[in-house]
Amino acid sequence: MATYILRRILIAFPVLLGITIASFVALSLAPGDPLTARMDPTVLAQLQRNPQLLQERRHELGLDQPVPVRYVIWLSGALQGDLGYSIQSHRPIAEEIAKRIPPTLALMSVAILIAVLVGIPLGILAALRPYSKADYGMTTVTLALSSVPTFVLGLAAIYIFAVWLDVLPSGGMQTLGRPNSILDFASHLFLPAMVLGLASAAPLLRYTRASMLEALNGEYVVAARAKGLTPNTVVVRHAFRNSLIPIITVLGLLLPELVAGAVITEQIFAWPGMGQLAVRAASDRDPALMMGVVLIIGTAVLITNILVDITYARADPRIHLGAAS
Amino acid sequence: MALRADAQPIQVVAVERHSPGRAALRRFVRHRLAVVGMVLLTIIVLLAVFADVVSSRPFFTDVKAVSQPPSAEHLLGTDRSGRDVWARVVHGARTSLVVGLGAVAIYVVIGTVLGGIAGVRGGRTDFAIMRAVDTLMSIPTLLLVIVFVAAIGPSLFSVVAVIGLLGWPGACRLVRGQMLSLRESEYIMAARVVGVSMPGILFRHLLPNIMSSLAVLATFGVASAIILEAGLSFLGLGVKVPVPSWGEMINAAQSPTVLIDTPWLWIAPGIAIALTVLSVNFIGDGLRDALDPRAVRRR
Numbered sequence: 283m284a285t286y287i288l289r290r291i292l293i294a295f296p297v298l299l300g301i302t303i304a305s306f307v308a309l310s311l312a313p314g315d316p317l318t319a320r321m322d323p324t325v326l327a328q329l330q331r332n333p334q335l336l337q338e339r340r341h342e343l344g345l346d347q348p349v350p351v352r353y354v355i356w357l358s359g360a361l362q363g364d365l366g367y368s369i370q371s372h373r374p375i376a377e378e379i380a381k382r383i384p385p386t387l388a389l390m391s392v393a394i395l396i397a398v399l400v401g402i403p404l405g406i407l408a409a410l411r412p413y414s415k416a417d418y419g420m421t422t423v424t425l426a427l428s429s430v431p432t433f434v435l436g437l438a439a440i441y442i443f444a445v446w447l448d449v450l451p452s453g454g455m456q457t458l459g460r461p462n463s464i465l466d467f468a469s470h471l472f473l474p475a476m477v478l479g480l481a482s483a484a485p486l487l488r489y490t491r492a493s494m495l496e497a498l499n500g501e502y503v504v505a506a507r508a509k510g511l512t513p514n515t516v517v518v519r520h521a522f523r524n525s526l527i528p529i530i531t532v533l534g535l536l537l538p539e540l541v542a543g544a545v546i547t548e549q550i551f552a553w554p555g556m557g558q559l560a561v562r563a564a565s566d567r568d569p570a571l572m573m574g575v576v577l578i579i580g581t582a583v584l585i586t587n588i589l590v591d592i593t594y595a596r597a598d599p600r601i602h603l604g605a606a607s
Numbered sequence: 608m609a610l611r612a613d614a615q616p617i618q619v620v621a622v623e624r625h626s627p628g629r630a631a632l633r634r635f636v637r638h639r640l641a642v643v644g645m646v647l648l649t650i651i652v653l654l655a656v657f658a659d660v661v662s663s664r665p666f667f668t669d670v671k672a673v674s675q676p677p678s679a680e681h682l683l684g685t686d687r688s689g690r691d692v693w694a695r696v697v698h699g700a701r702t703s704l705v706v707g708l709g710a711v712a713i714y715v716v717i718g719t720v721l722g723g724i725a726g727v728r729g730g731r732t733d734f735a736i737m738r739a740v741d742t743l744m745s746i747p748t749l750l751l752v753i754v755f756v757a758a759i760g761p762s763l764f765s766v767v768a769v770i771g772l773l774g775w776p777g778a779c780r781l782v783r784g785q786m787l788s789l790r791e792s793e794y795i796m797a798a799r800v801v802g803v804s805m806p807g808i809l810f811r812h813l814l815p816n817i818m819s820s821l822a823v824l825a826t827f828g829v830a831s832a833i834i835l836e837a838g839l840s841f842l843g844l845g846v847k848v849p850v851p852s853w854g855e856m857i858n859a860a861q862s863p864t865v866l867i868d869t870p871w872l873w874i875a876p877g878i879a880i881a882l883t884v885l886s887v888n889f890i891g892d893g894l895r896d897a898l899d900p901r902a903v904r905r906r
Binding site for chain 1: 738744745747748756758834838841843860881888889
């Protein structure tokens with residue numbers, strides 16, 4: 283187990299390196315000069331009369347180096363926790379990112395919780411009565427739900443709950459001028475987490491249903507029933523236990539989607555998290571900030587992938603992670 | 608039910624013979640939701656093709672009719688620049704369909720070629736391609752697309768190109784898996800023994816077998832590409848402003864005044880996206896049931 287985790291971590295590094303290299307190369311292909319693009323035109327005009335000065339600035343920032351050298355400079359900085367400065371806000375990127383991690387973590391973990399609590403039980407119910415009206419209805423609703431983009435769902439939620447019914451705040455993380463209270467935070471978190479959670483609950487429900495249907499057809503389920511176990515015990519301890527592996531796989535696969543959903547949800551609900559930062563980095567054409575965001579989200583996704591693999595072994599004792607594949 | 612030896616001839620006649628294609632078509636037509644999706648999508652495609660006939664001037668700004676609610680003159684009202692919303696919704700369908708079909712066409716080709724190479728060559732080539740697939744799959748597509756769009760600048764072309772160039776891992780994994788299992792199958796072995804050349808085997812035996820799974824994957828791919836484009840345009844990172852796009856139209860609703868006072872501005876394109884994606888998903892569902900003979904029949 284320990285060796286397996288160690289090996290997975292070792293494999294994760296080249297992957298992370300690959301992601302950052304690809305992003306770095308792509309961002310350095312961007313047209314425009316990162317040095318002059320953000321400069322006051324009058325200052326720029328002055329500098330252009332004095333190319334020597336411009337060249338010095340360029341050299342100072344390492345911008346006269348070829349792309350591979352610049353990547354190594356960026357990487358060695360990143361390893362020491364120095365991600366550079368944002369072009370737009372002129373603040374250290376590491377600081378900007380650190381501020382935005384807790385809100386995103388809160389949003390995503392509550393959303394996952396909602397997805398699991400809604401998707402898995404309903405999926406089991408659908409599998410227990412396959413091709414019934416309830417099952418048919420749920421299939422249609424989940425298909426419809428996964429066809430509506432997150433931002434339309436979010437806007438509709440704001441329109442209904444914040445404008446029409448006026449029971450929940452439309453965005454942000456807390457009410458201005460009010461002392462920090464957990465209730466206030468929860469009321470702000472409710473809508474975005476609900477939108478994000480329900481969007482992921484839909485595919486989870488469908489996979490749970492399929493996986494449970496297969497498990498319920500197993501001979502061990504027949505045996506358990508014949509033995510006289512209560513229906514609940516059969517479903518929960520025998521069928522569900524065995525359908526857990528595909529469900530965990532799907533949860534792992536849903537994670538990247540959840541991150542993508544968070545980017546858009548944060549934008550709609552003005553939730554001050556990483557996703558919002560990613561969008562800002564893109565619309566400001568801020569390559570250094572973008573690299574920071576890519577590094578952090580990439581690391582987070584890789585760590586969760588490893589966690590998913592470890593969960594496999596916990597859920598199914600037949601899986602031995604130590605064995606060479 | 609066993610066939611009795613003295614069965615009446617008429618019963619034997621009733622057993623029609625179906626080519627696999629005909630049988631699949633029958634299963635598809637019986638799938639009610641798939642037919643609904645097909646009808647809806649046909650209407651949407653027709654509206655997109657004849658956008659100039661059923662509506663007028665999506666770019667025309669009428670300063671005297673700004674933010675008008677739906678009326679006889681403007682079916683879905685006008686936006687803040689006095690542009691007709693109906694015209695923009697219909698022309699937006701073109702953008703969505705072009706992105707959906709274009710991007711998926713690109714990545715299905717890339718995925719098939721790379722997956723085919725990985726499956727046939729095996730060894731190091733396979734290892735390298737599959738690690739690239741793992742890497743791309745573990746990172747949120749939207750984030751990657753944002754990075755690349757930020758690099759090359761937002762436009763219709765770059766959205767199609769970026770989704771097309773980054774979306775291939777799913778198709779690649781599918782084709783490789785099929786190749787690996789088909790390679791060992793007996794009829795491929797037979798073809799080899801008879802002396803069919805490698806490209807011959809590839810095009811006559813392997814690809815036709817993969818086509819149906821690939822068609823299902825591509826259909827669902829079109830749906831997610833349309834959602835991705837809408838999301839990008841919504842974030843202001845997709846199709847550039849004069850080009851009508853549903854996501855870009857909804858982008859305006861981020862301002863509370865638009866959201867509250869002129870709901871037709873975002874509800875109309877919102878419904879348009881949902882209907883388009885839903886119909887494509889229905890078709891994908893029907894295709895999956897129709898093309899997979901092993902699939903359990905519904906009802």
